[in-house]
Amino acid sequence: MGFVYFLLRGPGIFGFHNDYYNGGIGMLRKGIFGWASLTIAMALATPAQADLIFTSAPRDSEEKEELIYKPVVDLLTKATGQKVKFKYGDNFLVYQSEMRKGTYDIIFDGPAFVGWRMNKMQHTPLVKFPGNLVFVVAVKNNQSKINSVKDMAGRTLCAFPPPNLATLMILDEFDNPARQPLILESESFPLSYKNMVSGKCAGAILQKKLFENLDKDKQAAKAIFTSKPLPNQAFSAGPKVTPEMRDKIVKALLSPEGLAATAKMREIYKAPKLEAATVEEYQGLGRLVRNEWGFEH
Numbered sequence: 001m002g003f004v005y006f007l008l009r010g011p012g013i014f015g016f017h018n019d020y021y022n023g024g025i026g027m028l029r030k031g032i033f034g035w036a037s038l039t040i041a042m043a044l045a046t047p048a049q050a051d052l053i054f055t056s057a058p059r060d061s062e063e064k065e066e067l068i069y070k071p072v073v074d075l076l077t078k079a080t081g082q083k084v085k086f087k088y089g090d091n092f093l094v095y096q097s098e099m100r101k102g103t104y105d106i107i108f109d110g111p112a113f114v115g116w117r118m119n120k121m122q123h124t125p126l127v128k129f130p131g132n133l134v135f136v137v138a139v140k141n142n143q144s145k146i147n148s149v150k151d152m153a154g155r156t157l158c159a160f161p162p163p164n165l166a167t168l169m170i171l172d173e174f175d176n177p178a179r180q181p182l183i184l185e186s187e188s189f190p191l192s193y194k195n196m197v198s199g200k201c202a203g204a205i206l207q208k209k210l211f212e213n214l215d216k217d218k219q220a221a222k223a224i225f226t227s228k229p230l231p232n233q234a235f236s237a238g239p240k241v242t243p244e245m246r247d248k249i250v251k252a253l254l255s256p257e258g259l260a261a262t263a264k265m266r267e268i269y270k271a272p273k274l275e276a277a278t279v280e281e282y283q284g285l286g287r288l289v290r291n292e293w294g295f296e297h
Helices: 002-009 018-045 062-080 092-101 111-120 165-171 189-198 208-213 243-254 258-262 263-271 285-289
Strands: 052-055 084-088 106-109 124-128 135-140 156-159 182-185 204-209 220-224 234-237
Touching: 002 062, 052 062, 052 285, 062 084, 062 243, 062 263, 106 111, 106 220, 111 124, 111 165, 111 234, 111 285, 135 189, 135 208, 156 165, 156 189, 165 204, 165 285, 189 204, 189 208, 189 220, 204 208, 234 243, 234 263, 243 258, 258 263
Parallel strands: 052 084, 052 106, 156 182, 156 204
Antiparallel strands: 106 234, 124 234, 135 204, 135 220
């Protein structure tokens, strides 16, 4: 700018007196300020990028999950004072990859992933569904060769594919990867029970209460293993969410407004309410995903 000013107001160049250019400096200034004003206006007109990203383990279509979590996102935006955007995980491979990259700031999913993020991503559990998660391995009543979970090594087990929590909990009982059950993938717990009873697989992994309900009348199976209780699914927040924001999120989710905002997701999981989560109950649960690709360390 100083050089331009010299050219326009100095002793002259090319033999001309610079009075000829006196009007030029005003036009130059107008051009510069006009350009700056245009740049600022364009910046203000550009939509602001979301400050925080919220997601949940993918279980349905993007359209359905957008509807389920929109009230939650609106509540989180109001509570934190920052724009929160829902990002769909597409599938578990994408979801897990983006999780490891630190793409997500607020996540709702199972205790194994919550525990892993606490250890690796500086996440803090905030709010959870009430109650514990307990799973069983069930076999047919007339099965005499399988009396413990260790007896399932090398045998077929109807279950959700990993990283489903129920399957991870059972596989955690086997120290040797070469001596594990063979997972026959199932789309639901009732289907796992049905296939086990019909003999399509030697055993099935089921939620404890669901197994008791399914087998109440038939009395066709028995539980040979019951897992330790685990804390339920939870919201966790990463390092971009300040302690003050975390406190506000907890208060918001536990309020009547939070109860309304989470109504759709609680209906899906049959959760009557939410309650505060603690670090201690999720500590160490990341070990459950240690054999999953990308979570080995």
